[in-house]
Amino acid sequence: MSVFTRSRVAKVLGGVAIAGASALVLAGCASTGGGAGTTTPTTEERDLTLKVGTVLPQTGSLAFLGPPEEAGALLGVKEVNDAKKGITIDLTRGDSGDADNKAFETTVPKLQSEGVSAMIGAAASGVTKLFLDSNVSAGIITFSPANTSPDFTTWDDDNLYWRTAPSDLLQGEVLGNLIAEDGHKNIGIIYQNDAYGTGLYGVVKDVFESTGGTVVAAESYNDGDGQFDAQVSAIAAAKPDAVVLITFDQFSTIAPLLVNAGVEAKNFYLVDGNLKQWGDKVSVSLEGAKGTTPGPVLEDDFKDRLNAAWADEGGSELQDFSYAAESYDAVVLLALASLSANSTEGADIAAKLQEVSGGSGDGEKCTSFADCADIILAGGVPDYDGYSGGVKFDENGDPTEASIGIFQFGADNNHTRIETR
Known part of the structure; x- marks a missing residue:
């Protein structure tokens, strides 16, 4: 606890x-x-x-x-x-x-x-x-x-x-430290431009950088957007070794774009806004990807x-x-x-x-x-x-x-x- x-x-x-x-x-x-x-x-x-x-x-x-x-x-x-x-x-x-x-x-x-x-x-x-x-x-x-x-x-x-x-001051701290503990040094972040996304993005960024890591690219989008090619291209071009996705259901569109751009899904990190049982609702394998959600067993x-x-x-x-x-x-x-x-x-x-x-x-x-x-x-x-x-x-x-x-x-x-x- x-x-x-x-x-x-x-x-x-x-x-x-x-x-x-x-x-x-x-x-x-x-x-x-x-x-x-x-x-x-x-x-x-x-x-x-x-x-x-x-x-x-x-x-x-x-x-x-x-x-x-x-x-x-x-x-x-x-x-x-x-x-x-x-x-x-x-x-x-x-x-x-x-x-x-x-x-x-x-x-x-x-x-x-x-x-x-x-x-x-x-x-x-x-x-x-x-x-x-x-x-x-x-x-x-x-x-x-x-x-x-x-x-x-x-x-x-x-x-x-x-x-x-x-508060996301807690979830962001846990997620930022988890990514560092997994050995990642350079990450990209895609986040929703609202109170939830910007708040959690800021905490993850600060915590991860405090461990000695670097956020090599960060791209935002607005709720209601349906096109994410520009954000994905910018993230992929920075060649991060992990990507944090602070999104809602937009994840199902963004994830395949990232995989097609050469980012391995096993290095995805999700949050409570998109951490659900995706099953066949996502067209790529998410095996190995991790995520955080508040709440006990x-x-x-x-x-x-x-x-x-x-x-x-x-x-x-x-x-x-x-x-x-x-x-x-x-x-x-x-x-x-x-x-x-x-x-x-x-x-x-x-x-x-x-x-x-x-x-x-x-x-x-x-x-x-x-x-x-x-x-x-x-x-x-x-x-x-x-x-x-x-x-x-x-x-x-x-x-x-x-x-x-x-x-x-x-x-x-x-x-x-x-x-x-």
Whole structure:
């Protein structure tokens, strides 16, 4: 497990508590007149309905991440609701698309008008940037399971932006060091010209060069581009001994061009935006190529539950589990923060997210929503360790505990995890 910590001045926000009338829970103790030290437990009613929307990629260049992320959200909602701990989540699913097709321009206003307290998404950092300020103005939490741009760490978000995926300062460090450890001295980089691509490119470049390596060529393109001959020609002309591809689905077009230009695919390095089970969807062999994606090894039981939740919505068996755990944990953390605040107001929930994640250092360890909820209902503070890791948010809404998986492609153009850092 890698530990990655940043801090800034914490914002303290208030809000209006919402209470209903069903689950009676122990909330604390009040002094009575019965003598010194005599206390009588007080109770308050908990019957919260938390409206949450998803803004996840059902279409666009990151659509392969949609099924695992949506499955994670669906499973989280099911398990929170099944626990019957005084909070019910009302989930509305929506498409983020990408920065090219802009499906989020329909989804986000619809969710805002429906009065959601939080939106889970987007997957792409560049997409989140296009609606985050609107959500902040509306007092709505934006909670991404997959945003990795370092820019969000210092975003002026009124404490309303959170993520379970680590910043690319971590993934870029792992990838840059991996390339150097593999013996490469001169690399080329092709990257997408957006918040995700430029951020990760900068970190990989800096880390690799700090090991004594050289970036001999770097070429960018814009999301929505379909022609990459100029970029490939420039990379090939520099004769790198490895190529880093910071792309989304454009990889399937770029990879054959690089191979035809004489670059061996075994020396490709991929990232979370394109590290999927390519199979026959890429026309060249990727055997030996490597890549990185945030996230730990997932338990088989968790994968089975994800598949069951996804099948209930008519989905086929998941082939990829990238960011499923991060999406699941986003739901659980939102529910715990809402229960702890006894409120469904965005600002109130946000004010409790760091605490329930263990970031305050005052909580009792727990690993399921039900167990953590019981701690809250007994008057305590939970420290939730989820399937994505220990989380432990800092004041920025960034997780301070995360892991990065290293994967390698076989002859079938599918990848397997070979290491976790």
